[in-house]
Amino acid sequence: MTDICTLFNLTPVARTRPSGELPEPPIRHIAVVGGGTAGWMTALLLANSKFGERLKVTVLESPQVGIIGVGEGSTPWLSRFFEALGIEEREWMPACNATYKSGITFDGWSTRPGYESYFHPFASILDNLTMPQFVGNVHARLNDADVHAHPDRFFISNKVAQSGRAPRPQRNFPFDIWYGYHFDSALLGAFLARKAAERGITHVARHMTSVSLDERGDIRALALDGGDTLAADFFVDCTGFASLLIGKALDTPYVSFSNNLFNDAAIAMPTPSGDGPLRSQTVSTAMRHGWAWKIPLTSRDGNGYVYSSAHVSADDAETELRARLGLLDADVPARHLKMRIGRYTRHWNRNCVAVGLSQGFIEPLEATALLFVQRTAMWLVEALEKGELDEPARESFNEKINAQFEGTRDYIVTHYKTNTRTDTPYWRDNATNTALSDPLRLLLGAWLASKPIVGGIRQGQIGRGYPTMSWYCLLAGMGLFPADANLRAPTAQEAQHDLGGLDQLLERSALNFPDHRDFLHDIPPKVMEKSLQVYQW
Incomplete structure (x- = not known):
C-alpha cells in the first residue's frame, strides 16, 4: 500500500516549527500583491514557515480591485492547509457557510445507455477492499465481458454523498474518507485576512500604480497611489488574470490552452x-x-x-x-x-513568484484552482526554507508546476474528448478535437486497445498528476467500453467478484457516517489525520 501523498504526487502541507533558535531567512521581506483567497493563503503559509517572525510578510491589497470569488469548491488538499495552520473546521467552516464535499457527479456528459451519469469519488481507506473488484471488472469489460463496471457501485464516497451524509465517520469506524469542501469564497478570503492580522502579517490597503525594476531586471519596488512606494526583497503576484507583476512587469511568456479547452x-x-x-x-x-x-x-x-x-x-x-x-x-x-485558460512559462521569474489566477488557470471543472495556489505557495516555502533561490532552483520549481498544469489540462480535456453528445456543435467539436498531448494520446490509445495503463501512470509517463483511481472512474464512468452488442458472457474468472456482498458492505458502512446537515450544526474537533493508505494499481 502507498501513502496517499505519494499516490497523488504531492507533499503534505502540514508542518511543525522546529524548536530552538530560529534560522536566518535568505530574504527578509516578501510583499504579496493582491488579497483574495490566493493572497491570504500564500501570506499565511509564508508566515508559518520555520523563519517565524524573522520573515516579514506584507499583503498589498487594492481597495479599487474586486475579487473574482466564484470558485466555491476544493479538492481534499485544502484540509491540509488548515491543519498546517492549526485552524479547526469548527472555526472556519461556519464562518464561510461551508459544507463537505465527497466528490463530483457528472450528469449528461455521456449519452451511452447506463452511463448518462457518474460520480467521481474522493479516496477512502475502504477502497482497499473495493478497488480491486472495480479494476477487475473494468478490465473484463474492456475485453468484451458482460460484467458491471460503472464506478458508482464500488466506492463508499458515492454512498455517503448520495445519502446526504457528512464524510466524517464515527470514531469507532476505521475507514476515513479523504474529502474536500464547498464554501463562500468571499467569506473565506475575509476569514483568512483576519487570521493573517492575528498572526502579525502586515496589511496595506493601497492601490498599486506602477512597478519599478532594478538594473538586473528584478522588481525593486511598487509605486502606490498618493506617491508612496513599497519595497521588498521578494514579491508574490496574486493580482488575478491581470498578472501585473509576472506578466506585465516582467514580460513572462504565456502559453494558451484555448486549442485544448474551449470554455472561456x-x-x-x-x-x-x-x-x-x-x-x-x-x-x-x-x-x-x-x-x-x-x-x-x-x-x-x-x-x-x-x-x-x-x-x-x-x-x-x-x-x-x-x-x-x-x-x-x-x-x-x-x-x-x-476566463483566460493557460499558464505562464515561468511561475518563478527573477524575484517574483505568481500564485493563483496570475500564474495561470484551467477551467474550474475539477476545482483545482485552490490546489494550484496551495501547491505553488507550499513549494515556495520549501525553497525558502532550503535557501534554494538560484536559477537551477527556479527552473526546477517551474518545471514541477508546469508538469502539474499539463497533467491537469490533460485530465480535464479527457472529459470533453470522451463525450458522446451530438446535439450541438460545441459537443461535436470537443469530441473531434485533435489537440491532445502525446501522453494523453498514449493513455486513451492504451485504454481503447484494452492494454494496461497502470504502469504508465505510476511512472508518470501518462496520466500525470492524477491517480489511477481517477482515470479509471472517468473513463469507465463515461462508458468508454466496447459496444453492448459486442459483449459476451463472462468467464468464471471474469465473474469472480461478489457484487451483492460489495453492495452490503458499502450500504452498511455508510450508516457509520452522520447526517450532513445535522453534523454541520455542531462540528466536533478534528484529530489530525494520519495519511490515508489507499490501494495502488
Whole structure:
C-alpha cells in the first residue's frame, strides 16, 4: 500500500516549527500583491514557515480591485492547509457557510445507455477492499465481458454523498474518507485576512500604480497611489488574470490552452438552498455549450454556467442558465466572467513568484484552482526554507508546476474528448478535437486497445498528476467500453467478484457516517489525520 501523498504526487502541507533558535531567512521581506483567497493563503503559509517572525510578510491589497470569488469548491488538499495552520473546521467552516464535499457527479456528459451519469469519488481507506473488484471488472469489460463496471457501485464516497451524509465517520469506524469542501469564497478570503492580522502579517490597503525594476531586471519596488512606494526583497503576484507583476512587469511568456479547452466564460447565480438532503457533492451538468455547476452551501446553492463564447453569446448562455434554474422571469442578478485558460512559462521569474489566477488557470471543472495556489505557495516555502533561490532552483520549481498544469489540462480535456453528445456543435467539436498531448494520446490509445495503463501512470509517463483511481472512474464512468452488442458472457474468472456482498458492505458502512446537515450544526474537533493508505494499481 502507498501513502496517499505519494499516490497523488504531492507533499503534505502540514508542518511543525522546529524548536530552538530560529534560522536566518535568505530574504527578509516578501510583499504579496493582491488579497483574495490566493493572497491570504500564500501570506499565511509564508508566515508559518520555520523563519517565524524573522520573515516579514506584507499583503498589498487594492481597495479599487474586486475579487473574482466564484470558485466555491476544493479538492481534499485544502484540509491540509488548515491543519498546517492549526485552524479547526469548527472555526472556519461556519464562518464561510461551508459544507463537505465527497466528490463530483457528472450528469449528461455521456449519452451511452447506463452511463448518462457518474460520480467521481474522493479516496477512502475502504477502497482497499473495493478497488480491486472495480479494476477487475473494468478490465473484463474492456475485453468484451458482460460484467458491471460503472464506478458508482464500488466506492463508499458515492454512498455517503448520495445519502446526504457528512464524510466524517464515527470514531469507532476505521475507514476515513479523504474529502474536500464547498464554501463562500468571499467569506473565506475575509476569514483568512483576519487570521493573517492575528498572526502579525502586515496589511496595506493601497492601490498599486506602477512597478519599478532594478538594473538586473528584478522588481525593486511598487509605486502606490498618493506617491508612496513599497519595497521588498521578494514579491508574490496574486493580482488575478491581470498578472501585473509576472506578466506585465516582467514580460513572462504565456502559453494558451484555448486549442485544448474551449470554455472561456462563466455566469454565476445563487439560489436558495433546498429542503431535501444536503448531499456532499458538486454536481456538473452538461449544457448545450458547456456545463453548469451546483454547489450546496449552508446559506444558499451556488450555481453557474461555464461555456465557450465561440459557440454561444453571453445573453443566450444566461437565458439557458435561467431556464435551467427556473429564473427566466425572476429579478436575480447574474454575474458574468471572462476566463483566460493557460499558464505562464515561468511561475518563478527573477524575484517574483505568481500564485493563483496570475500564474495561470484551467477551467474550474475539477476545482483545482485552490490546489494550484496551495501547491505553488507550499513549494515556495520549501525553497525558502532550503535557501534554494538560484536559477537551477527556479527552473526546477517551474518545471514541477508546469508538469502539474499539463497533467491537469490533460485530465480535464479527457472529459470533453470522451463525450458522446451530438446535439450541438460545441459537443461535436470537443469530441473531434485533435489537440491532445502525446501522453494523453498514449493513455486513451492504451485504454481503447484494452492494454494496461497502470504502469504508465505510476511512472508518470501518462496520466500525470492524477491517480489511477481517477482515470479509471472517468473513463469507465463515461462508458468508454466496447459496444453492448459486442459483449459476451463472462468467464468464471471474469465473474469472480461478489457484487451483492460489495453492495452490503458499502450500504452498511455508510450508516457509520452522520447526517450532513445535522453534523454541520455542531462540528466536533478534528484529530489530525494520519495519511490515508489507499490501494495502488
